[in-house]
Amino acid sequence: MIRAAIIGAAGYIGGELLRLLLGHPDVTVTAAVSASSTGRRVDGTHPNLRSLTDLTFCAMDRLGACDVLFHAGGHRAGMTVLPGLLDHGAVLVDLSGDFRLADPVVYERWYGVAHAAPRLLPTFVPGLPETQRKRLTQADRISVPGCMATAGILALQPLTAAGLVAGQVWVDARTGSSGSGGRPGEGNVHAERAGAMRVFAPAGHRHEAEIAEATGVEVGMSVTGVEAVRGVQVLCRVRLAEGVDERLVRDTYRLRYADEPFVRVVAQRRGLYRLPEPKILAGSNFCDVGFALGGRGREAVLVAALDNLVKGGAGNAVQCMNIRFGLPERRGLDFPGLHPN
Template identity: 65%
Template sequence: MTGIRAGILGASGYIGGELLRVLLGHPRVAAVVPVSRRLAGRRVDGVHPNLRGTTELVFRSMDDVSPCDVLFLATPHTQTMDMVPGLRSVAPCLIDLSADFRLRDPVVYERYYGTVHTNPSLLADFVPGLPELYREQLEEADLISVPGCMATAAILALYPLSADGLLDGAVWVDGRIGSSGAGSAATSTNLHAERSGAMRVFAPAGHRHEAEVRQATGLEITMSATGMPEVRGAQVVCRGRLSTPLREPELRRIHREHYADEPFVRIVAQRRGLYRLPEPKVMHGSNFCDVGFALGDDRDVVLVAALDNLVKGAAGNAVQCLNIRMGWPERLGLAFPGLHP
């Protein structure tokens, strides 16, 4: 079978680098076209040193991109929406990893991103890039919007109970994220001297991803977020109240029923061991999202999920969506299990 041609806009960033790493080893991708406005003409492995010996590609300018079969948009929030109309002629399938087409309501978008959406008529055309909830729609989607990393974790943590109507009232989502979640553009808040050893609550309430979680689950969500002294990894702890009392075996059965056929969701809720609940450390480089749970007093429930923010939280999830869209096995190019220790 002849492979496809895949372009990456924003290929010099952290998500772009993960897309390159995955796509260069993908058995159905014949050519990868890395695009960077700032670094056109420079070698890819000069920016992504993990790719040394793997590729001799150089970054291209946008003017030097010929038609592709798929175009991944690892481009900045609030800037991507102006680019999409002009890119429809470059590739029949666009997979957007920015936040610009994640929310269906332009009013909600403006509230959380502080700017008016310039292409609101396209919002309804994008299919959410979350295979566990939207697989059938993704099979024929030409416009795909990949959720945020902590939003993906929170949605997958909450979905089994929210889909069965078993959560009552508001849910608090506490998100934790490594420094790579801020992107590769260095600012004073991301200097090693400032982040090392710090657990910075940068969004005490109203984090942007709460709108995505609310949209996907239909729940009343309040979300906080803390920057952790790690490079990779995202973890969410969701606290809610059950609409009816459940015991642990019933919770486990519900999770298994919802995720039994999902290739990249693992249920992790154990009574013993170092990793009794989902832990980002053991998921570096993998496309898995681990979900777990714990019961409190009465009807209180805690739902936990963890993933690699650059893989299942971004690039890996995008490639999983590509596999579905092309009718390929979902695990293609994504079989790496993670690292330990």
């Protein structure tokens, strides 16, 4: 059995990691670390886990030995916590934003602070199986991309890698409230969030740096908070290269994702769910990608959707763990989502 421990286990991502790992046939959870909830039962904070575990949250000094250590703490926490755990003997999987960008100068530009452990940045492998599978088989330090970055990369990468996109890309993302985490804040209270479609990043969201780094194209990005709790949907507006038509776009997607266990091409001409819709992906590790052509066939809107807490976070991390330890990628991640929801 793989011994897994979670730092930041009281948060939404930490709760999803617990949900997935407690149901994983090859994993035993040895520690759920939370500085704010030490001594409390895990199922008091994550009530969906009632009867599934008797774990209590513990302090960092009770972490103990493990084979894989997930860090689900906030941004700027990973770069201070993880350097002290490099000799712990475990595979490290970081879900914060601290090791997603390889260049410390780029990191400081987007996160507003100097990186506390710049020498470690190049040692982390991006935790996106669809683009990094071979490297992940031997990676001891893994950095899971942001939820909107994951959706944007999976929508864009097949076309950019094939040279089918010309010029700058604009990514318009919509995200549910769970993407802001569980801590109270002025913009998170129900009276302010309910019924709102708030453009909280009209330009320059930090995930655009991740998308640009992964795809090699110039990216602009806007983000809108919507009333949903879970879910991310991105619309990537691109100009197609000369000679690219709908059939080539469709064939490129189908060929690229034919053998991917968690990416589905959804681009139908009819039906209520003819393009990717996060509503039906709640709880699942799938990312659906699709497209529609406009502008007399010279422009395209690439669409991707996922659950921000699963394929956009904890599920992606577990998928990376499965690859690293030589397990089938779908192990512990078979939940298909809900409909109706």
